[in-house]
Amino acid sequence: MNRQTNTLTNFYYQVTNFIRDSTRQTSTHNQDDDSKRIITVNNGVQPTKFITNHISTSKYSILSFLPKFLFEQFRKYSNIFFLCIAVLQQIPGVSPTGRYTTAVPLSIILCCAAIKEIIEDVVRSFNSVDDFKLCIYFNLETSFSRWRS
Secondary structure, eight states: OHHHHHHHHHHHHHHHHHHHHHHHHHHHHHHHOSOOOOOOSSSSSOSSOOOOOOOOOOSOOTTTHHHHHHHHHTTSHHHHHHHHHHHHHTSTTTOSSOTTTTHHHHHHHHHHHHHHHHHHHHHHHHTOGGGOEEEEEETTEEEEEETTO
16 A cells, blocks of 8 residues: 555656646746737737637537538437438339428428527527626726627
């Protein structure tokens, strides 16, 4: 038991020394770097423009809507089943019914689900975190504003 404790203790010291050494190296590297991030507080406009901290709560973008939507829909077994049946009904020798008896209802269901997802995503993006009210303390004065303004 004592040997096992010593092994764990040695491992702990090795890990902490490694972390301490790596943070020293990165901190000295950042001091030598010319692109340091300097932020001034209560001194007006920042001298350099940084990336915004905009938070996006939407699930889809314009480019990713169709692939993500189809992936989400065909994760459901019922939609996979209707897709397989619709594909099999396109073969004239296999299907005793018309070609579109399953494809049309499946496409209508997918279109309705797509419209619902688009509406939910638009509502989600309008109820964004960026629209919250916040309190600003500047020059010993208090003012209230919205995050996006």
